[in-house]
Amino acid sequence: MEIIMSILAGVLFTTGVYNLLQKQLLRIIIGTALISHGAHLFILTMGELKRGAPPILDYSIDQYTDPLPQALILTSIVISFGVTSLLLVLAYRASKENGTDNMDKLRGNEND
Template sequence: MEIVIAIVIGILVTIGTYLLLSRQLLRIVFGSSLISHAVNLLIITSGGLKKGNAPLLGEGKIGFTDALPQALILTAIVINFAVTAFVLVLSYRSFKANGTDDMEKLRGNEHE
């Protein structure tokens, strides 16, 4: 199962990199979001699937699962949502102010 997830992670990183290298600002935002989702999948996959009890002290149970990968992913999802919303608002304001979302025109390199 980890092989399939690794292939999916590779595809997401490839598509995200392709979108990051485009000229439109909205594609760049979606590319960074896709790469963030790929990293989340990578963290979950590297954490592994472990079966066990909840990590509670005083229960006397031996095997338990590690909750750290899930906590990292939940935090990363919230941060990714906030950053994506912020960058989408910035790109919208940039489009309204400049009339374009083409990165070359925003840089002033439209004749090169």
């Protein structure tokens, strides 16, 4: 199962980087979201996908699950949602002000 999750995280990282290198602002924002989802899967995979009891002290239970990866992923989801919403608002404002979402046209020309 860890191999499948690692491959899926790698595919998400790859498509995210590909979208970051595009010229449209919306594709760049989608790329950042895909990279954050790949990071979530990577953290979950590194925390080992194992089953066990909740981490409550009980002497009859032999194997506990680690709650740290889930807590890190939950925090990361909230942060990535905030960053994605901020980027969407900035892209909307930039496209309304300039009339385009193409990065080459937004950059401007030094000769003009």
